[in-house]
Amino acid sequence: MIRMMLTAAGALALLGCTATGSGEGEATAASAAPAPMATNYAAILADPKRPDADRARDAARMPARLIDFAEVAPGESVGDFVMGGGYVTRILAGVVGPAGHVYAFQPQEFIAFKAQYGTDQQAVAAAYDNVDAVAGPFAAPAFPVPLDTIITVQNFHDLYLKPFPADTGAKASAAxxxxxxxxGTLVVVDHSAADGSGTTLSDSLHRIDKAAVVDALTKAGFVLDAENDLYANPDDPRTANVFDAAIRGKTDQFALRFKKPG
Structure with a gap:
């Protein structure tokens, strides 16, 4: 998701529904299925604090369907794991409302690579009374309170980029x-890689095999609760880098909901 993050810069010498952080630069293939409207998404999406760039992504990113799939409710404490420019964070702030809270996490490695990530994080937190900025190591997000839900969009594959230690994915899954x-609930959306490819294409194509995500998270203790095809695109051969102009905005993506037992 972070475009050629650190690969182009050398190892640490480092968007629909944020590369450019939390899938934000990568739009998604639209789905024809209507979104359930238990929450007043029209009012949330009309929030004047949302930038025009966010509004332009709404049709492809289908935030109502994503948040309903995540089962986020008013009053909850929710984490946005790798918030990027804040697309998901802003919507979550409206969904959880004044009785809830959103903790927008930005990895310190991303901020060190590109200062704009930190600037965007602070700007979003300042704009919403119920949003706090959280920073820390990618493999050890230090959320300050126990959370009801965590959402991460187009970020999980980044845990397996070559510049990061090989155990980053396992450590972050445990965290x-x-x-x-x-x-509690964890929702993961990411770009599909070829079946059986594991994490081997995370760096070169910015994709990950769905089975590798399930494996990593079940090893950490999660139980796969549900899948959703809202971002599915069977026409994507899953062989191109997600930033390739021929496929950008049209990648096949999976959406998985995990539960922490108890």
């Missing part, structure tokens, strides 16, 4: 498990 309350 996300620890950050949730018993019975």
């Amino acid at each position: 996300l498990f620890a950050a949730l309350k018993p019975g």
